[in-house]
Ligand SMILES: *[C@@H]1O[C@H](CO)[C@@H](O)[C@H](O)[C@H]1NC(C)=O
């Protein structure tokens with residue numbers, strides 16, 4: 528996938544938005560953010576398509592973040608943060624043409640644009656499988672949420688997890704740090720690898 532996701536990840540990191548998962552039922556080990564190197568466990572580089580496109584994504588992200596987080600001074604409680612992130616994700620997906628006019632996830636659009644599915648043969652099948660397995664799940668998860676129900680954020684999280692967990696061997700950094708972090712990601716469904 529694109530910048531798209533790489534970009535939203537770096538924003539998530541810089542804003543410390545998705546630090547942990549959903550409070551109460553979260554086992555302590557899910558707090559483990561794995562340290563700063565875990566972003567390099569699964570090395571995926573993708574060249575930006577064009578400067579214009581990159582700027583467009585960045586602007587979309589900035590606008591969507593400031594729409595929901597702009598007025599917030601103190602870090603909100605975890606559940607509020609997640610709920611706002613769902614709205615940011617939805618706003619961002621919509622602005623990028625990945626939702627239907629009534630703000631629902633569209634499998635057709637997600638597959639059609641190469642924002643999500645990386646055409647690189649190394650990733651294409653992994654990404655397509657991720658879209659497939661994440662779609663229904665994310666729609667269902669989004670449906671229950673308080674404010675923004677498209678499931679865009681859940682979808683993003685799911686796809687990033689699938690990519691990480693299915694990382695091709697030749698771009699995986701083999702070592703204790705990454706292999707232990709992988710176990711955390713497997714065990715903790717809300718962890719967004721490389722972000723939290
Ligand atoms: C993990 O996070 C929970 C909830 O935020 C907190 O109560 C707990 O003390 C944390 N555990 C560790 C080991 O940091």
Ligand SMILES: *[C@@H]1O[C@H](CO)[C@@H](O)[C@H](O)[C@H]1NC(C)=O
Nearest residue numbers: 617618621622623624628630
């Ligand atoms: C969704 O995107 C369209 C096209 O960019 C825009 O006109 C519309 O206002 C957006 N809707 C929401 C709720 O953000």
Ligand SMILES: *[C@@H]1O[C@H](CO)[C@@H](O)[C@H](O)[C@H]1NC(C)=O
Nearest residue numbers: 663666667668669670671676
């Ligand atoms: C979403 O939830 C509503 C009621 O809770 C239900 O009627 C609807 O079928 C659900 N839609 C999806 C796509 O799961």
